[in-house]
Amino acid sequence: MTAFIKRNRKDILAVLAIVILTGLFFSPALVDGISFGGFDITLGHLSALGQGLYPSIHSYHDSDAVSQMVAWNALDYKAIHAGQFPLWNNYSGIGMPEFANFESSVLSLPDLISYLFPLKMAFLIAVMVKVILAGTGVYVLCRALSLSEIPSLFAGITYMLSGPFINWLTWPLSDVYCLLGWIAAFIVLIYRFPQRNSYVMGLALAIAWSVYGGFPESNILIALGLLPAVLVFLVVGVKNLKKVNFLAILKVLAGCGMGAMLASPLLLTGLRIISNGHRQTEQGFVGLPMRTASLFIAQGYYGMPVGNTTAFALSKWNYYETVSYIGIIAIFFGLVAILKLWKKPMVFALLICLMWTLAISFQPHELPSLQEILNHLSILRLTRLSRERTTTVFIIAILSGYGFDALYKKSDNKNAIPIVMAVAAVVSVTAYLVVDSLNAHLVGNLATARFDSLIWPVALGITVIVVGFILIKGNLKGKEPSMVMKIALLALVIGQFAELFTAGVGIPTYSKSFYPATPAELSLEKIVKNQLVGLDTGNPAIMQRSARVGFYPEANIGYGIRLFAIHDPLLPSAYYTSWPGPAAKPNGGPGLFEPDVDSAALARRYGIGYILAIPGVAQPPGTDRVTTLDGETLYRVPRSSQFMLTGANLGKIISATYPSNGTFLIKVVVKKPVRLILHVADEPGWQLSANNRTIPLVPQDKINMSALIPPGHYTLSLTYAPSGLMKGMLLAILAIIIFIIMTLFSPLKKYADRRGKARLPILSETDT
Secondary structure, eight states: OHHHHHHTHHHHHHHHHHHHHHHHHTTTHHHHOSEESOHHHHHHSSOGGGTTSOSSOSBOSOTHIIIIIHHHHHHHHHHHHTTOOOOEEOSBTTOEESGGGSTTOTTOHHHHHHTTSOHHHHHHHHHHHHHHHHHHHHHHHHHHTTOOHHHHHHHHHHHHTSHHHHTTTTSHHHHHHTTHHHHHHHHHHHHHOTTOHHHHHHHHHHHHHHHHTSOHHHHHHHHHHTHHHHHHHHHHHHHTGGGOOHHHHHHHHHHHHHHHHHTHHHHHHHHHHHHTBGGGGOOOOOOEEGGGGGGGTOTTTTEESBSSSOEESOTTOOSTTTOOOOOHHHHHHHHHHHHHHTTSHHHHHHHHHHHHHHHHHEEOTTSOOHHHHHTTSHHHHTSOGGGGHHHHHHHHHHHHHHHHHHHHHOOOGGGHHHHHHHHHHHHHHHHHHHHHHHHHTOOHHHHHHHHHHTHHHHHHHHHHHHHHHHHHHHHHHTSSOOHHHHHHHHHHHHHHHHHHHHHHHTSOOEESSSSOOOHHHHHHHHHHTTSEEEEEOSOTTOOSSOOSSSOOTTGGGGGTOOBSOEEOTTOBTHHHHHOOSSSOOOSSSOSEEOOBOOSHHHHHHTTEEEEEEOTTOOOOTTOEEEEEETTEEEEEOTTOOSEEESSTTSEEEEEEEEEETTEEEEEEEESSOEEEEEOSOOOTTEEEEETTEEEOOEEETTTEEEEEEOSEEEEEEEEEOOHHHHHHHHHHHHHHHHHHHHHHOOTTHHHHHHHOSOOOTTSOGGGO
């Protein structure tokens, strides 16, 4: 162990630096509270029940965190700590798949680690792990590409603190992208060291965990964005067949295949959920306006989400769908790499990928765009291609590592022209943004945000000019980098880290309380218990909204209250088609289902036991008034429950319990054959049985289920066990067996040992 530490001490120190910087980034949690997420806006702003919890809103950034990702993480946490696997979410509508929902990220690596900590800090741990994985993954990739430790560290920290990654931390998108560096690193390592099967399993695990991350769109974006690198690999490989290690390629494919097999429990169940989801109607997303490319340099150029008086100049977009900052220092080093090292196949491949991802993300005004072409492909029509910006900053981070490494290792008079051109480029762009801002004649909050956004670019632009002069002078001498040159490079490193750190550290919100509750919320929870609560806003013609009554959909999970409202990208379309009210069935729009339940008859259709209405709305017919909670009136719906018998005096439900996740136990006494209505979302995988005998289930009202119960005294068991889950588990076990066989008995092992250290066709001899 001592020898290992001594041999790799620089790499260990680099990883430690990433961990320490991550801790510093999240250090406000030590003061503001260890519960990560926008509790202030989601719980204290959208309903009278939560008013008074927070006197002001810190950030209007990504309020979905508390109402979705934090809530789902809490649901998964509680189930796993109870010794159960979270297959089903019984708190949203009349139920939603939980594990197969993808975005719940039940088995993502950050979430698995978060389960080891107290619940109120679990999500904080999850996002911290994402940042560490992102930084270390890029670092390891750069080291696998033979870059020095400090340039590799620069690239790793640049990526993990870049805007398109750090501002999506609460979303599962970052669960996938945090592993991008690791996936690429293992591919490179497998090719260079094909005799080491541990890298194959590393690739398989990285791919599997990226799928379990829960954002298939990100997997598509990564594959699409890095496609040119694969093409360059193939083209160069064809020209250098003698240098191509086909065994290594086979092992890379094996690692990818085993990764898919390890992830098949989710894939085989979740892909069907996607195919039936409302998201299928959201198609043909457009790219970002070209002018938003300025956000790569100036964060907040069009406004910021922080504070009570926020403003954003792009009316059709929001902050986190446009945020792109990576800083001019990274762009400077990236330009140096392109200008000096473009003949290196790896740098050339990254350059092609960079242009490709930029073309995917942005849409030129009144010109044909790449997005319009890609939208003709059905799988891409469902993808927000503008989010390819995260792949873009990943590529820029790697290129910046190459550029930094070129200046860090050796002084060369050939470096002077690339440095001059890179300095001129970043300074010119910064100057243009300053002039453009002066000509915009902005006022108020937008003017303040614009001024603030240019402070760092201008300050670092001046630094680049000074450092560039020092580097040019030193490189013209053609000697090894002097101490002055190294200090100049260090100044750029400090400036880069300082800009990215201060840009992101003020955006997240923290809370001292985990799902804090007002007396009204506690009273509601005590009254309704496990009954389903519907909402009434007095506007039955709209069902896609976040009504200011009750809880914001999905946030109710944190309070253990079942709510007939859903905010979920994978919301089944059957919820909309089943609704008999006057609201039009939406074709597109967010996965938000929050209809007005304005009568007892409508409530019984879904087993809703209570209705919560905003002030001024008439009492729903057939209901009994219970109480008023902070101005919102609660009504009880007689003779309504999750499980109901249709025939009067033909039978009786003694009790209905939910003893474990995905399992209901219903005790009934039936005199004559009677139909049992189960207000549980009709998803494939439900089985109803009694006395070890299966009772057929049939659809009811397009979203519920029902079954004909014969006479007798039964304890009915309703269990959710999707068939794809078992098949997926078998495939995952098979992947492990294949790896063991490949490790213990490999007829190609001697061939791999004989090949030894291979070289990537897309690397020149001097790259290693």
